[in-house]
Amino acid sequence: MDAPVPELETRANACADALEDADSVLLASHIDADGLTSAGIASTALERAEIPHDVVFSKQLDDEEIAGIAAHDHETVLFTDFGSGQLETITEHEDDGDFTPVIADHHQPADADTEFHLNPLLEGVDGGKELSGAGASYVLARALLGESATDLAALAVVGAVGDMQTKEGELVGANVEIAAEGVEAGVLDTAKDLALYGTQTRPLPKLLEYASEVYVPGITNDQGGAVRFLDSLDLDLHDGGDWRTWASLDVDERQTVVSGLVKRAVRNGVSTDKVTDLVGTTYTLTEETPGTELRDASEFSTLLNATARYERGDVGLAVCLGNRDGALDAARELLQTHRRNLSEGLAWVKDEGVTVEEDLQWFHAEDRIRETIVGIVAGMAMGAEGVESDRPIVGFGNKNDEEVKVSARGTPALVKQGLDLSVVMGEASQTVGGDGGGHTVAAGATVPKGQERAFLDAASDLVDDQLR
Incomplete structure (x- = not known):
């Protein structure tokens, strides 16, 4: 059976070799549906390959989190569903001899790079639509185990669906090849329904x-x-x-x-x-x-x-x-x-309403909606009474005493017009001393408390540039 994503075969084989050479591995993964399935695939593959490993999760891979990962007693760290965007910090730890990084991710890479880096965007495959983090982990598992990993294709599909990679109701690109391997392995069925x-x-x-x-x-x-x-x-x-x-x-x-x-x-x-x-x-x-x-x-x-x-x-x-x-x-x-x-959060947004501006609309939940679900509530609010569908929505929620979580949601129609919320969240947050990223249709950031208005102004300008 051929490699599921031939464009990534060389990178996947190099990453697999690095893992096989490791005495033990720390598996660090993003904590969402795509990240959890990525970890499930990678952990199963490491277990089957008899490579000792531990698993840790993180909501956001910032400098502090990476320093904590470096403090673990593992010479090799496998990052799944994140890591590409944080390569500048990761390579600093690599240069200091803290660990050897192996990355299986699908997010936009930073300018820095490392030897063992599996990311579809580096080989012309769209990581936002055609291959999720779980898909990248599956490609790595196939390189590590061969055809005995094909039963893990079902989890890869769950990760892709959870990462909103269906287009008009179905997966596309490399995800289709992975799904086909799952069907052939007898763990997945696809049908029109x-x-x-x-x-x-x-x-x-x-x-x-x-x-x-x-x-x-x-x-x-x-x-x-x-x-x-x-x-x-x-x-x-x-x-x-x-x-x-x-x-x-x-x-x-x-x-x-x-x-x-x-x-x-x-x-x-x-x-x-x-x-x-x-x-x-x-x-x-x-x-x-x-x-x-x-x-x-x-x-x-x-x-x-x-x-x-x-x-x-x-x-x-x-x-x-x-x-x-x-x-x-x-x-x-x-x-x-x-x-x-979610039901209570959506009811609060409907009762309080959103502030509709020329290029976007927003609400600030403060402590009324858990910051980890503000983005989902924002997405659910799209199309509700008083919420426009022709501009992205931004939701704020307090993360702690010093920081605010920002979550933005768009629509496929807006993405077709040029909207890229990953760029909006990343660049707008940096103008106020924060950090952000994500996908074209859904992205997030963390910004200092009190900088919300400045962030919105920067985000509005970016959205205007993209859509107008």
């Missing part, structure tokens, strides 16, 4: 009521309307006294529901382009139990994000490594807390 979040776990009325992908009048955000629609389909959609889930329907039942949804949408004036968004490519983890969060890549990634937002990377990693008992229960409890906090 209803492209709504929650097909495995949400009762059908909730699935349709909460669907934000396509707004269908009389069903979306309308519990009674969703129930009346389902009751009108002449199907047995109950299991005892409970509503069934989409995953429990057979092919004919699914076709009936989709047909009814399409007819309802068209009758209510939903555009053809939007109607087609009801169906997309789904990614099913075939070895996971049907009807659970782990069966669907999107729901799996949401579960992992919940563990990350509450700084329980240990729980998320354990789930990625196959713990289906205590860790999964703990992750589900964190997900319930996460959903409650």
Whole structure:
């Protein structure tokens, strides 16, 4: 079997050789869905290669975090889903003999470089759309283990989906090749199906009521309307006294529901382009139990994000490594807390409103919304009443007494017009003594408290340059 991403084969082989030569490895990874799956893939690969290692997580890899990593007693450090953007500091520690860095990342690299650096952007592969951090870790695992690593492709797909790398409902580029290896290994299934979040776990009325992908009048955000629609389909959609889930329907039942949804949408004036968004490519983890969060890549990634937002990377990693008992229960409890906090945060934004300016819109939650979920709330607020969809939204939340977390969200349409929030967050934060980065459609930063207005002014100028 050929390498999944041939452009990266030489770099991947060099990184694999460096890991095989190490007495022990410290695996340092970002703490989000992509970072957790990256760590799960890398840790499994190191375990199978019989390379002793420890794992640490970080929300933001700044100078202090890197110094803490250097203090560990490991000669080799494997950075996954971050490291490329912090190469200047990392190479300083390398030059001082603190550790040998090996990096598997997909973010924009800094000007400095190091010998063992696996990043798709260095070889002309788009790290924002075609290969996630988990994908880079998978490429490294394949170089380390060969075809015996192909079962890890399922986790790589979860990471890509969690990193918002689907385009019009499906993965593209190198991610497609990785998904194909997962299908061939028997751990993944791809199919055209209803492209709504929650097909495995949400009762059908909730699935349709909460669907934000396509707004269908009389069903979306309308519990009674969703129930009346389902009751009108002449199907047995109950299991005892409970509503069934989409995953429990057979092919004919699914076709009936989709047909009814399409007819309802068209009758209510939903555009053809939007109607087609009801169906997309789904990614099913075939070895996971049907009807659970782990069966669907999107729901799996949401579960992992919940563990990350509450700084329980240990729980998320354990789930990625196959713990289906205590860790999964703990992750589900964190997900319930996460959903409650998101609901309360969104309600606060709706009540308080956002400040709409010429080039962007913003809100400052201070301590009312946990800083680790401000970005998610900002994304959920896009399209709500009083929130514009033609400009990015910026959310602030207090990180500590001296710093404020900034999270920005855009839309695919704005990205097509030239928006790159990674650049906006990075450059605007630096003008006020902060630091930031991320992706084109979603990015974040940390800035000194009291510098929010100056940051917004700088960000506005950058957005204006990109879009106008």
